[in-house]
Amino acid sequence: MSTTTGPIPRLAPIPVVPTDVAVRPSAAAARPSALAARPSSGETRPRRDPLRIAAQLSPLLGLGLSITLVWWGLDTGVLRSLENLQVFIGSLGAWGPAVFMLASAASVVFPIVPAGLLVIAGPVLFGPIEGTLYNYLAVSAGSLLNFAIARHVGLSLIERIFAPRTVEKFLGWTRSGHFTRAFAVAIVLPVAPDDLLCYIAGTTRMRWRTYVAIILLCKPWALIAYGLGISTLILRFLPW
Template sequence: MGAAARPAVPSPAAARPAVPSPAAAAPVRRDPLRLAAQLSPLLGLGLAIALVWWGLDTGVLRSLANLQQFIDSLGAWGPGAFLLASAASVVFPLVPAGLLVIAGPLLFGPVEGTVYNYLAVSAGSLLNFAIARHVGLGLIERLFRPRTVEKFLGWTRSGHFTRAFALAITLPVAPDDLLCYLAGTTRMRWRTYVLIILLCKPWALIAYGLGISALVLRVLPW
């Protein structure tokens, strides 16, 4: 009688699980919103350069009088477009909001320009809070750099966050847009947030908008 057949022993290569090759791995998809947030400053810079080029070519930016005359010729469309652009820049940083805050007094005069800045920035700040309250931290981490979010997120864990937030809104020393988003993820009440924005925001706008615009008028040969 012949010897019993031995069971086949799998080779080490056959026993190893199949490892997919890098080429077969699923491609990493880039977040379109994060990519847009990263590219938006470059797009805003390009738009600003194009507007300056157009203004110099047409003579609108040859003097402050020409610029204000052009704004007056737009009628209600001028302030309306400025308010919309300023509020939108607070929500999504296509153009740095600080540039529009400086432009307000230059375009419409110190008093009217500051009032427009106040209305637009306050509206954008309130919208930031509302968006964060309904969407949460996930959207904020897609719009801003994770390191920056984590840095200022520590403020929200402090028992003195409300006071620190009010001070940051009063003094233009911190990224207000990000802080307004982060405030929406905390337990801060709507009433408290609205009061801070309405009462503290004017001082930063006056110091930054009027101060820098006055300096620009001294530097530019207008």
């Protein structure tokens, strides 16, 4: 029995890739996916602190409010002369001193209007004795409130209202063993940032009675030197 054998078919050679040649990925694989580069919907941008924004914009608000009051006073004649202004304040009765002290105390806690301007305005509006007394009551009340707020909240609120660099600068005072003495001297001087220092004092171990004694005993000298002194110069040299 014979078998017939045909030609054996040839198989195509298998291509061999050299091992020393790197395989280049395709362009589609090399290009990053747009969805991968895009942040996921769960990621949110950091929110801006509304209190910090309000603290930064408060000087502009106070300036705008001051300009509006000056324009109104000139238009109505209240600011045409010192006599007209004092007559207007007297017509308000008890509301005049109450509103002034409330605004002055509020400006110590949150500086919408610089407290120094109101300290100068006190003797001009109410006379040297009553104006200085109203300044003393209002500023002391605001300073005590600053201490109480800082004692319960801490540095987190202070750094949101004031610039962090400024806060860190005056925090160095608290690391000294003579902080209480330095704080008392700063309260006496009319050029020290009293509002910030009162907040910072609330974050220390200073006792309430020590703080109250410093404010009540040292604050009048700064008010007399700054408020009464500058207001006297203004009334003397300002042709009003």
